[in-house]
Amino acid sequence: MRGVLGPLAANLLLAGCGLTLLGGLGQVRRSALELAAALGLAFLCGAAAVGQLTILALVAGIPFTALTVTGVAIAISSCAIAVMWRRGVGLAAPRQRRPGGPRGLAGYRGILLAHPILTAFVLVFGIYAVIGAVRADVMPMSLWDGWAIWARKAILVTDFSHLPAAFFNTAPYGASHPDYPLLLPLLEATWFRFADHVDTQAVHIELWLLLVAFVWAAAFVLARHGARAITWAPLLLLVSIAGGTWTQLLSGSADVPLAIFAGLGVLLAGYWTTGGRGGDLALAALLLAAGANTKNEGLPIALLVLLAAGVVSARSPTSLRRLALAAGSVVIATVPWHLWTAIHHVPADPDVPLARAFDLPYLFARADRIWLGVKGLHNQLANQNGWLYVLPIGAATAIASLVWGVARRAAGFYLLTGVLMFLMYLWAYWLSPEPIRYYVITTDYRVIDVIVFVGLAAALHLPGESLAASSDTPRIRSSVRRRRLATVRRPRGSDARP
Amino acid sequence: MAAVAASAGRGRWRADRYGARAMTLALEIGGVLIGFLGVAALLGTQLDRVTAIRLAALMVPAVLAMSLATASLWPTWQLLIKETGRDSKLSPDEAALAGGTAARVPVGFLSWAAGQIPSSSTFFLQGRRSPVLWATYQLMPRREVSTPGGADWVILYASTVQALGAARAYFEPPTWFVPGFGIARRR
Numbered sequence: 001m002r003g004v005l006g007p008l009a010a011n012l013l014l015a016g017c018g019l020t021l022l023g024g025l026g027q028v029r030r031s032a033l034e035l036a037a038a039l040g041l042a043f044l045c046g047a048a049a050v051g052q053l054t055i056l057a058l059v060a061g062i063p064f065t066a067l068t069v070t071g072v073a074i075a076i077s078s079c080a081i082a083v084m085w086r087r088g089v090g091l092a093a094p095r096q097r098r099p100g101g102p103r104g105l106a107g108y109r110g111i112l113l114a115h116p117i118l119t120a121f122v123l124v125f126g127i128y129a130v131i132g133a134v135r136a137d138v139m140p141m142s143l144w145d146g147w148a149i150w151a152r153k154a155i156l157v158t159d160f161s162h163l164p165a166a167f168f169n170t171a172p173y174g175a176s177h178p179d180y181p182l183l184l185p186l187l188e189a190t191w192f193r194f195a196d197h198v199d200t201q202a203v204h205i206e207l208w209l210l211l212v213a214f215v216w217a218a219a220f221v222l223a224r225h226g227a228r229a230i231t232w233a234p235l236l237l238l239v240s241i242a243g244g245t246w247t248q249l250l251s252g253s254a255d256v257p258l259a260i261f262a263g264l265g266v267l268l269a270g271y272w273t274t275g276g277r278g279g280d281l282a283l284a285a286l287l288l289a290a291g292a293n294t295k296n297e298g299l300p301i302a303l304l305v306l307l308a309a310g311v312v313s314a315r316s317p318t319s320l321r322r323l324a325l326a327a328g329s330v331v332i333a334t335v336p337w338h339l340w341t342a343i344h345h346v347p348a349d350p351d352v353p354l355a356r357a358f359d360l361p362y363l364f365a366r367a368d369r370i371w372l373g374v375k376g377l378h379n380q381l382a383n384q385n386g387w388l389y390v391l392p393i394g395a396a397t398a399i400a401s402l403v404w405g406v407a408r409r410a411a412g413f414y415l416l417t418g419v420l421m422f423l424m425y426l427w428a429y430w431l432s433p434e435p436i437r438y439y440v441i442t443t444d445y446r447v448i449d450v451i452v453f454v455g456l457a458a459a460l461h462l463p464g465e466s467l468a469a470s471s472d473t474p475r476i477r478s479s480v481r482r483r484r485l486a487t488v489r490r491p492r493g494s495d496a497r498p
Numbered sequence: 499m500a501a502v503a504a505s506a507g508r509g510r511w512r513a514d515r516y517g518a519r520a521m522t523l524a525l526e527i528g529g530v531l532i533g534f535l536g537v538a539a540l541l542g543t544q545l546d547r548v549t550a551i552r553l554a555a556l557m558v559p560a561v562l563a564m565s566l567a568t569a570s571l572w573p574t575w576q577l578l579i580k581e582t583g584r585d586s587k588l589s590p591d592e593a594a595l596a597g598g599t600a601a602r603v604p605v606g607f608l609s610w611a612a613g614q615i616p617s618s619s620t621f622f623l624q625g626r627r628s629p630v631l632w633a634t635y636q637l638m639p640r641r642e643v644s645t646p647g648g649a650d651w652v653i654l655y656a657s658t659v660q661a662l663g664a665a666r667a668y669f670e671p672p673t674w675f676v677p678g679f680g681i682a683r684r685r
Contacts, residue, residue: 128571132578135579138586140585140592141593142597142600143597147597147632155638167641170644172623172644175631176631176634199590200593201585201593230560231559234564237563241571243574378522382522388567391523392526392530395527396527396531396534397555397559400551459559462555466555466556
């Protein structure tokens with residue numbers, strides 16, 4: 001029984017912690033409907049915040065137990081509630097209910113009936129989420145990265161309750177990328193701890209929850225910013241059923257979790273470039289920091305996202321100051337893990353030797369790798385078997401928005417972010433000492449995940465801006481209007497042409 | 499291992515990667531853009547230009563995504579259900595060792611070794627190095643060390659005790675699981 005109820009309690013704890021965080025940032029109102037709608041974003045924010053603070057606790061020598069995770073969640077929630085209390089409110093006040101308006105379940109039913117597209121989306125995605133969870137529950141941890149890197153660390157932390165340095169800094173463990181960050185292993189270890197045993201099958205449900213929460217969270221963010229369900233529901237359904245998403249997610253590797261955190265961060269940063277709301281940027285920074293604590297490339301990705309946001313929205317010193325603060329927060333969030341690896345002499349990833357990043361003779365001697373890297377990445381981005389055209393739709397939407405003058409700043413942000421990420425991976429291929437063909441073949445199909453999610457963010461955000469920019473009632477073309485007026489004014493029996 | 503994988507992948511590389519796909523992504527993006535223009539042109543006969551363009555930017559991604567999602571939904575559900583049926587037949591032990599089985603490691607031998615070696619011990623794996631990463635995973639929390647001199651146990655993996663050289667003096671005579679696969683405890 002504990003195997004089921006324990007992880008359920010852990011995930012409710014993360015979601016509850018996330019809800020208080022969202023309340024502290026003034027992102028949710030105190031209505032049952034809005035709290036329910038915010039649960040996906042709350043879960044991701046809770047996982048991000050609790051995970052990162054738990055890394056700090058582990059590095060500080062505090063044992064990893066269910067009690068530690070609970071304590072961290074309560075500490076974060078207490079701070080968030082204190083912020084709310086200082087502001088003089090609980091969660092933000094609920095909207096005024098219209099007299100005679102629908103209440104309780106009848107209210108939800110009314111909302112669903114009034115929005116057929118939203119209803120269909122909730123129904124179809126709900127069925128898919130259940131089927132996927134059942135599949136995740138029996139999925140064995142059989143694929144290489146899943147057990148060799150991520151589940152290994154989760155089991156170590158569960159077995160030892162601390163970070164056993166000898167499993168990270170000795171030669172036999174060098175091939176398991178011991179320097180990779182701990183957020184994903186800690187999420188898995190939280191499942192193990194609360195379930196009170198290591199179950200490498202059921203833990204896939206935790207990974208599946210990240211996808212469900214991403215779709216839920218993106219829908220909430222888009223709806224909060226006024227986007228209509230018709231613009232986002234089909235795209236969110238599309239990306240969730242894309243083979244590239246669910247097969248990689250259930251393989252236990254960290255590429256899709258990184259794309260989930262970074263993708264939602266990019267969407268929120270995109271909204272910040274158009275609206276300038278501090279809450280969006282704060283949430284973006286939290287999620288980008290979670291990405292930075294999920295995989296090594298998460299940190300440069302986060303900084304590139306904020307750089308792109310700075311380039312397109314350098315409106316005022318205040319904007320730049322806020323961006324610098326966000327970038328600083330992201331960097332600080334990764335410090336504990338990097339400090340621990342430095343103190344314990346954990347070898348850096350040999351695949352990307354950062355020490356030679358600007359070694360010009362070294363780089364020039366291997367310039368032939370650039371073109372091979374370009375082709376590898378391009379061919380994966382162009383291969384739609386796994387990604388169902390999400391990237392072309394997003395890229396075309398951004399280009400069209402840029403050309404037609406709809407939300408140019410946000411469109412430029414998404415395009416620049418995607419290009420910068422492409423160049424970052426190209427640079428990694430150029431720098432790596434691994435044989436280029438082997439390296440590209442074994443990585444290109446999954447490193448592109450985060451670029452695809454940037455395309456998704458563009459496709460989700462920009463059509464809504466387009467609709468907001470146009471008038472509520474479509475304007476009839478003036479020549480057509482003149483023709484119709486002339487027809488109406490024409491005297492009966494007249495055969496004169498207008 | 500890298501060289502083997504590289505040579506194995508070379509055929510796929512040549513056939514797939516540098517062929518007709520050179521312009522594919524540009525064509526895919528261009529196709530969607532043409533869709534935008536086409537819809538905008540159609541709407542433009544009834545609406546003013548700006549509204550037509552903006553409605554096209556709204557409609558095309560939604561219609562494309564809806565068509566693709568509808569076409570992919572049923573096959574994806576079917577595949578998930580089929581895979582669930584297949585994997586639900588695995589016992590917990592088979593599922594826990596599936597990664598090693600997939601990597602063609604004799605997981606039965608390592609399970610037997612795990613039953614003999616106390617969980618707080620260190621071990622050295624003597625023999626073929628290819629299974630070492632899985633072995634370090636399956637045998638956790640036992641820790642592998644770099645040299646036999648520092649190990650509490652030695653695991654002989656398709657090997658003999660003579661292969662340990664002078665270090666064999668540190669260990670008791672091995673216990674064999676099957677010939678070539680055994681363990682020996684430090685004296």
